[in-house]
Amino acid sequence: MKEINVGIIGLGTVGTGVFKILGKFPQIKTLKIAVKNINKKRNIEGLDESILTDNPFEIVNNPDIDVVVEVMGGVEPTFELLKTAINNGKHIVTANKELLAKHGRELFESAKEKNVVILYEAAVAGGIPIIMPVKTILGANKVEQLAGIVNGTTNYILTKMTEDGISYEQALKEATELGYAETDPTGDVEGFDAVYKLAILSAISFNKRVDYKKIYREGITKIRKEDILTAKELGYRIKLIALAREIAQGLDLRVHPMFVKADKLLANINGVTNSILLKGFPVGEVVFTGAGAGEMPTASSVVGDILDLATELKYSSYPLPLMRCKHEESAVQVDINETYNEYYISLTASNNPGAIGVIGTICGRNNINLSVVMQKGTNDDNTAEIVVITETSKEQDVQNALRELIKSDCIKEINSLIRVMN
Numbered sequence: 001m002k003e004i005n006v007g008i009i010g011l012g013t014v015g016t017g018v019f020k021i022l023g024k025f026p027q028i029k030t031l032k033i034a035v036k037n038i039n040k041k042r043n044i045e046g047l048d049e050s051i052l053t054d055n056p057f058e059i060v061n062n063p064d065i066d067v068v069v070e071v072m073g074g075v076e077p078t079f080e081l082l083k084t085a086i087n088n089g090k091h092i093v094t095a096n097k098e099l100l101a102k103h104g105r106e107l108f109e110s111a112k113e114k115n116v117v118i119l120y121e122a123a124v125a126g127g128i129p130i131i132m133p134v135k136t137i138l139g140a141n142k143v144e145q146l147a148g149i150v151n152g153t154t155n156y157i158l159t160k161m162t163e164d165g166i167s168y169e170q171a172l173k174e175a176t177e178l179g180y181a182e183t184d185p186t187g188d189v190e191g192f193d194a195v196y197k198l199a200i201l202s203a204i205s206f207n208k209r210v211d212y213k214k215i216y217r218e219g220i221t222k223i224r225k226e227d228i229l230t231a232k233e234l235g236y237r238i239k240l241i242a243l244a245r246e247i248a249q250g251l252d253l254r255v256h257p258m259f260v261k262a263d264k265l266l267a268n269i270n271g272v273t274n275s276i277l278l279k280g281f282p283v284g285e286v287v288f289t290g291a292g293a294g295e296m297p298t299a300s301s302v303v304g305d306i307l308d309l310a311t312e313l314k315y316s317s318y319p320l321p322l323m324r325c326k327h328e329e330s331a332v333q334v335d336i337n338e339t340y341n342e343y344y345i346s347l348t349a350s351n352n353p354g355a356i357g358v359i360g361t362i363c364g365r366n367n368i369n370l371s372v373v374m375q376k377g378t379n380d381d382n383t384a385e386i387v388v389i390t391e392t393s394k395e396q397d398v399q400n401a402l403r404e405l406i407k408s409d410c411i412k413e414i415n416s417l418i419r420v421m422n
């Protein structure tokens with residue numbers, strides 16, 4: 001078999017896994033590995049430290065390297081490195097969702113010009129095969145909807161809050177201690193990571209260019225333990241959902257927490273596990289579940305991509321045509337205000353007669369019907385928490401109603417608004 005030479009940029013969590021697994025495939029030769037700190041003690045079995053460099057340009061400019069494996073992360077200098085690699089005619093395998101969401105267009109365009117491919121199976125849900133299935137065997141389908149739990153950190157936090165009745169802060173602390181959350185967890189808990197993944201996944205599912213900046217985003221930092229408890233009482237679980245669906249006006253793309261009926265599959269995906277449910281025609285519903293991160297699961301996807309490339313390069317000078325970027329048209333992305341949802345809303349109201357009537361009147365005035373109205377006991381300061389669930393309503397109407405509610409004398413606070421999955 002023809003030997004393929006790879007250069008790996010990054011030898012952290014994913015890079016180490018990739019290096020270890022590649023050792024089992026003699027047809028793939030790792031010529032060089034770039035790291036930031038060349039003096040770091042590595043203790044990686046089988047690693048000849050003389051192939052390490054702290055200059056990643058030595059990899060992208062190395063004429064002997066066929067495939068550049070980018071598992072370093074970040075946007076700069078990664079973008080510059082991959083552009084150089086592509087210009088030098090190298091195929092790319094990357095796990096970098098942020099880079100692809102932000103600069104995918106330029107990278108895929110240069111790859112097309114240079115007749116090379118960019119493979120990124122690990123970028124969306126770590127070890128779960130989703131990119132290749134959507135681009136290949138599901139190709140006959142018109143995708144109608146995607147709904148996924150694509151961030152393990154937030155799913156771990158929400159699971160802990162649900163199972164142990166603890167606050168967001170406590171659950172985040174536990175996640176950090178266990179290494180499931182980074183020291184700065186913003187990218188995960190504010191939903192940025194899920195937005196990057198959704199941008200990539202929706203672009204290939206709907207065959208349109210997607211602007212990640214126009215994807216509506218809300219993280220989980222405002223979820224209260226009271227919301228988790230009420231959700232449970234009403235037969236739901238709260239999950240951070242990445243949602244994509246095609247509606248009459250265009251693509252409705254968003255990442256935000258949702259009430260999910262407790263008997264639905266996504267409600268039962270717990271801990272750091274990821275799961276993506278795809279609805280399409282003619283396939284119907286398919287679900288992809290597994291490890292969305294971690295050294296070995298992520299390396300499994302990266303090495304899978306490298307092996308596919310190696311096999312193709314043996315037979316063809318135009319490898320993996322199915323994995324090339326086909327779409328040129330930009331998606332019309334629908335503003336969240338134009339979407340229709342059911343909503344869970346928690347309010348603090350003065351515990352006086354008529355408060356529920358005021359809520360009903362204001363909602364009614366804004367075209368919102370209520371399917372659940374519940375008072376959750378009273379507080380010492382003569383206020384009470386009132387929870388409502390709406391029937392399907394327009395986001396703009398709900399936001400207008402909230403503005404009116406907060407101005408009314410008897411509503412003291414809007415505690416939460418969480419959309420309900422139907």
Ligand SMILES: NC(=O)c1ccc[n+]([C@@H]2O[C@H](COP(=O)([O-])OP(=O)(O)OC[C@H]3O[C@@H](n4cnc5c(N)ncnc54)[C@H](OP(=O)(O)O)[C@@H]3O)[C@@H](O)[C@H]2O)c1
Nearest residue numbers: 010011012013014034035036037071072073095096293294
């Ligand atoms: N971790 C996961 O489970 C997972 C899952 C899916 C996708 N990903 C993606 O995979 C990528 C890597 O993640 P990771 O968790 O493996 O990161 P990581 O553990 O922080 O490793 C990053 C590696 O890149 C090296 N590096 C950083 N800056 C560099 C520079 N300027 N020049 C050369 N090398 C540099 C670091 O060198 P030193 O070793 O010297 O510090 C380290 O080896 C990211 O894009 C991430 O989003 C990760």
